[in-house]
Amino acid sequence: MSDTTKDRVIAIIAEQAVLEPGDVSLNQTLEDLGIDSLGLVESIFAIEEGFDITVPFNANDPSDSDFDISSVAAIVKAVESLVAEQHA
Amino acid sequence: MRRVVITGQGTINALGTNVPDTLEAMREGRCGIGELEFQDVERLSIRIGGQIKGYEPEAQFNRQQIALYDRFTQFTLVAAREAISQAGLTFSGDLATRSGVVLGTSGGGMNTLDENYRSVYEDGKNRVHPFVVPKLMNNAAASHVSMEWNLKGPSFTVATACASSNHAMGQAMNMIRTGMSDVMITGGSEAMLCFGGIKAWEGLRVMSRDACRPFSANRNGMVQGEGAAVFVFEEYEHARARGAEILAEVVGFAMTSDASDIVMPSKQGAARAIQGAMKNARLNPEDVCYINAHGTGTAANDKTECAAVADAFGHHANDLMISSTKSMHGHLIGGTGAVELLACIMALREGVIAPTISYEEPDPECALDVVPNVARDVKVDAVLSNAFAFGGLNAVLALRKTA
Structure with a gap:
């Protein structure tokens, strides 16, 4: 399950970054990947749709949101916990 | 160069149903933002807005008019009535052909769209009211103002999202300056507080769930409002010749x-x-x-x-x-x-x-x-x-x- 979540999140981010999933690594930031603010809200939308979850995120203050977007690994971890929480 | 002055102002918005009430609220720093009330609001994550509470179309318009006027048009007409009455102008003869209306709106008849999409998609109905198109079109408000007050000069609608009204009023000023017209009814209107209107904005994730706090370090987004404001822009000598009260000059x-x-x-x-x-x-x-x-x-x-x-x-x-x-x-x-x-x-x-x-x-x-x-x-x-x-x-x- 964990690997699958990771792979699916990476696939979503890779699509936004116009990269192959293999070119996205866990320690990269969205900025490293060239994803801007619109790309970010689109990625979050794709994550919500893909995992059938609601992601708490306000573009006005990303750091204040419970959803950590500081790196690809952080996003994967946040999605895993939201899936666990909301599908429990 | 011809100068442009304002000789009438009107409004309806969350702070008041006319100019004096609105200005009083602004002087007192009153907040018009509150819980939104409309169908399906419980399916929204953003549930606050500057909604005009207690508004009754029946108190303003007859049944035939309501059938033709979307909420954004109604707001426009309410505001225009106040503005034109203050200006004290009657449009006939040459003045009618030398006067026009240019208004801003972004969504136009958004409530009409929302209601009718709900009807055909969600309720599965196969028939809609015959006036859906004339109600929802962005120029409906400008056209109804022109009909109501006999304005036969240059008239149109400007849609540039959040700058629509300013673009409209800028056009009105320039049209008077350059001699295209002597009087322009101008301003703008919006009525986007419906399920589809707010749902679309939710998607961008720029809306606040609790308050609009401009310039404050803890601000967390915008809050939508609704309503209209309409002004009478008039060529300076024209206004002076008839002894009109001048509220301000539009200089640039x-x-x-x-x-x-x-x-x-x-x-x-x-x-x-x-x-x-x-x-x-x-x-x-x-x-x-x-x-x-x-x-x-x-x-x-x-x-x-x-x-x-x-x-x-x-x-x-x-x-x-x-x-x-x-x-x-x-x-x-x-x-x-x-x-x-x-x-x-x-x-x-x-x-x-x-x-x-x-x-x-x-x-x-x-x-x-x-x-x-x-x-x-x-x-x-x-x-x-x-x-x-x-x-x-x-x-x-x-x-x-x-x-």
Whole structure:
């Protein structure tokens, strides 16, 4: 399950970054990947749709949101916990 | 060059159903933002807005009119009635052909769209009311104003998202200046507070769930409002000859395009519009005492706007006042510049600067005098009104006391 979540999140981010999933690594930031603010809200939308979850995120203050977007690994971890929480 | 003055103003918005009530609310720093009430609101994550509560179409219009008027058209007509009545104009003969109407709106008949999509998609109905198209079209309000008051000159609608009203009023000013018309009914209207309207905005994740706090360090997004404001712009000599009361003079206008991003604002584009409006008005930066800010309460707008003002005004930026009345009436999108012009006229006529309410924490990136929380008594001679739209389209108006 964990690997699958990771792979699916990476696939979503890779699509936004116009990269192959293999070119996205866990320690990269969205900025490293060239994803801007619109790309970010689109990625979050794709994550919500893909995992059938609601992601708490306000573009006005990303750091204040419970959803950590500081790196690809952080996003994967946040999605895993939201899936666990909301599908429990 | 022909001069342009304002001889009538009207409004309906979350702060009041006319100009005196609205200005009183602005003087008192009252908040018109509250819980939204409409069908399916429980399916929204954003549930606050500057909604006009207790509005009854039946008290304003007959049944045939209501069948033809979307909410944004109704608001326009209510505001136009007040403005034209104050101006004391009757449009007939040559004056009718020398007068027109140019209004701003972004969504047009959004409630009509929402209701009818719900009817055909959700309720599965296969028939809609025959007036859906004439109700929802963006120019419906302008056309009904022209019909109601017999305005036969240049008339159209401007849709540039959050700058629609300012663009419309800028056109109205230029049309009178250049001799295309003598009187223009202008301003704007918006009625986007319905399920589909808010659901679309939710998607962008720029809306606040609790309050609109422009320039405050803890601001967390914009809050929508609804309503209209309408003005009578009139050629100066025409107004003087008939002894009309002049509320203010519209002395300048400029518009620019960022040509950069569909949602993120640009400091350069905003600063060029501000400088352009001052140049067009032949105002020096030191002449401007007050700016009604675009001030949406989003992280991006407010800091960019403050940086643009600092660039455009240099050291004088620290001496002027800049407030966002969106904190009280919400963001009326295509109608917002029109409602905000009321605050500009109040500043010039009454020497009262409307505050930025819900202001809680200073933000070093918005280090200007934002007139926090409480209105201020200051005599001012010249003011600007900013509007910066999604799509990077900027429109700034300059007003001054009539000499």
